[in-house]
Amino acid sequence: MQTKTLIVAGLLAAASSPVIAKDSLEVGLGAQFRSTAYAGYDDSARAIPLLSFDTTWFYADGAEIGVKALDKGPHRIGIFVTISEEEWDAGDSDDFKAFDDKDRAFHVGASYRYKAKWGVVKAKYFTDVSDEHEGNGGAISYAYPWKVSNKFMVIPSIKYKYLDEDYANYYYGISARDAATTAGVEAYDTGSASKITLGVMTRYAFTKQWAMYAGANYTMLDSDLEDSPLLDDDKETSFILGAAYKFW
Numbered sequence: 001m002q003t004k005t006l007i008v009a010g011l012l013a014a015a016s017s018p019v020i021a022k023d024s025l026e027v028g029l030g031a032q033f034r035s036t037a038y039a040g041y042d043d044s045a046r047a048i049p050l051l052s053f054d055t056t057w058f059y060a061d062g063a064e065i066g067v068k069a070l071d072k073g074p075h076r077i078g079i080f081v082t083i084s085e086e087e088w089d090a091g092d093s094d095d096f097k098a099f100d101d102k103d104r105a106f107h108v109g110a111s112y113r114y115k116a117k118w119g120v121v122k123a124k125y126f127t128d129v130s131d132e133h134e135g136n137g138g139a140i141s142y143a144y145p146w147k148v149s150n151k152f153m154v155i156p157s158i159k160y161k162y163l164d165e166d167y168a169n170y171y172y173g174i175s176a177r178d179a180a181t182t183a184g185v186e187a188y189d190t191g192s193a194s195k196i197t198l199g200v201m202t203r204y205a206f207t208k209q210w211a212m213y214a215g216a217n218y219t220m221l222d223s224d225l226e227d228s229p230l231l232d233d234d235k236e237t238s239f240i241l242g243a244a245y246k247f248w
Contacts, residue, residue, distance in 0.1 A: 023054065023055060023056070023248070024052075024053060024054055024246065024248060025052075025053040025055075025246070025247045025248055026050070026051070026052045026053065026211070026244045026245065026246045026247070027049070027050065027051055027244060027245060027247065028049070028050035028051075028211075028213070028242055028243050028244025028245060029047065029048070029049055029050060029242055029243065029244075030047070030048050030049075030050050030213060030240055030241055030242020030243070030244075031045060031046070031047055031048065031240070031241050031242065032045065032046055032048050032238060032239070032240050033045045033238065033239045033240075034236070034237070034238045035236065035237045035238070036236050037221055037225075037226075037231045037232070037233040037234065037235060037236050038088060038093065038230060038231055038232070039093075039095050039096075039229070039230060039231055039232035040093055040094035040095035040096070040232070041088075041092055041093050041094070042092040042093075042094075044092065048240075048242070050213065050242050050243075050244045052244070056068075056071075059076075059078065061078075061080075061111075061113075063082045063083065063085065064078070064080045064081075064082045064111065064124075065080060065081055065082070066078035066079055066080030066081070066111065067079050067080075069110075074114050074115045074116055075112070075113070075114060076111075076112070076113040076115070077110070077111070077112050077113075078110070078111045078112075078113070079108075079109075079110055080108070080109055080110070080111055080124070080126075081106065081107065081108050082106075082107045082109070082126065083104045083105065083106055083107065084104045084105045084107060084128075084132075084133075084171075086102070086104070086171040087101075087102060087103060087104045087171075088101065088102035088171060088230075089101050089102075095182075096178070096182060096185070096230065098178070098181035098182055099174075099178040099181065099182070100175075100177075100178060102132075102170060102171050103132055104132070105128045105130045105132035105133050106128070106129050106130035106132075107126040107127065107128060107129065107137070108126060108127060108129045109124055109125050109126025109127065110124065110125060110126075111123065111124035111125075112124070118144070119142055119143060119144040119145075120142070120143045120144075120145070121140070121141070121142050122139075122140070122141050122142075122143075123138070123139070123140045123141075124138060124139055124140075125137075125138040126138070128166075128167070132170065133166055133167045133169075133170035133171065134166050134170075135163065135164045135165065135166030135167030135168070135170065136164045136166075136167065137161065137162055137163050137164060137167050138161070138162045139159055139160065139161040139162065140159070140160050141157060141158065141159035141160070142157065142158055142159075143155050143156070143157035144156055144157070150205075151204055151205045151206065152202070152203070152204050152205075153202065153203045153204075154200065154201075154202050155200065155201045155202070155203075156198075156199070156200045157197075157198075157199045157200070157201070158196070158197070158198055158199075159196070159197045159199070160194065160195075160196055161194060161195045161196075161197065162192070162193075162194050163192060163193050163194065163195070164192050165189075165190070165191050165192045168190045168191065168192055168193040168224070168225065169189055169190045169191070172190050172193070172221075172225045172228045172230060172231065173187075173188050173189050173190045173228060173230070174186070174187050174188045174228065174229060174230055175187060185229055186229065188227075188228050188229055188230070190224045190225055190227075190228055191224050192224075193221070193222050193224045193225045194222050195219050195220065195221055195222070195225075196219070196220045197217050197218065197219040197220075198217070198218045198219075199215065199216065199217040199218070200215060200216055201213065201214075201215035201240075202214050202215060208246070209245050209246050209247075210243065210244070210245055210246075211243065211244050211246065212242075212243050213240065213241070213242045213243070213244060214239075214240065214241050214242075215239070215240040216237070216238070216239050216240070217236075217237065217238045217239075218235065218236075218237055219235060219236040219237070220234065220235055221234050221235065221236070
């Protein structure tokens with residue numbers, strides 16, 4: 001689990017692609033603070049590298065690193081690898097310490113991005129290739145890069161994410177094996193589920209090379225997830241703060 005956490009840390013807080021110009025590379029370090037919907041679960045804070053780049057053939061876009069199958073005008077099609085946002089560690093739980101950990105999964109998928117003056121629309125589909133949840137998922141998102149000044153940019157966004165039954169149940173359900181370890185807990189199957197995330201990312205360039213980042217996400221879970229005994233809330237939040245250096 002440690003290896004996967006370190007890998008995703010290098011991607012998770014990367015600024016979204018509307019911030020970074022084409023043929024550029026930006027690397028930095030930040031901190032992420034998370035509050036999950038899991039019952040009796042400790043909030044977490046961790047250091048995270050920040051990585052954004054866009055070249056002729058390759059890109060880093062949020063939690064996604066990919067190769068471009070098409071990049072022409074407003075259209076981009078990418079084949080990407082990423083790591084799931086979700087994880088659950090029994091060591092951080094007050095109520096379900098005997099359960100198995102729910103580690104992050106490696107995903108491979110395809111994405112389509114359309115970039116226009118009125119915003120950036122993106123759709124993607126992916127599958128687990130690491131045999132963690134062994135499921136599939138997809139997402140569609142919209143972001144509007146608002147250039148407040150030459151130095152300051154604000155990017156509000158909204159994202160709908162779909163998790164199939166295997167994906168959702170792995171991270172939010174309770175297996176019969178786990179239920180048997182804890183008195184008074186019953187197995188729960190979430191079925192397929194969805195999340196809606198409202199977010200904002202800001203970037204302030206205080207020199208030509210250095211920039212500060214700050215952002216927040218607010219995620220709403222659907223009722224199939226909320227009803228799981230593993231959860232005690234229907235929302236999750238995260239905050240990001242960091243700085244990055246633009247090499248070119």
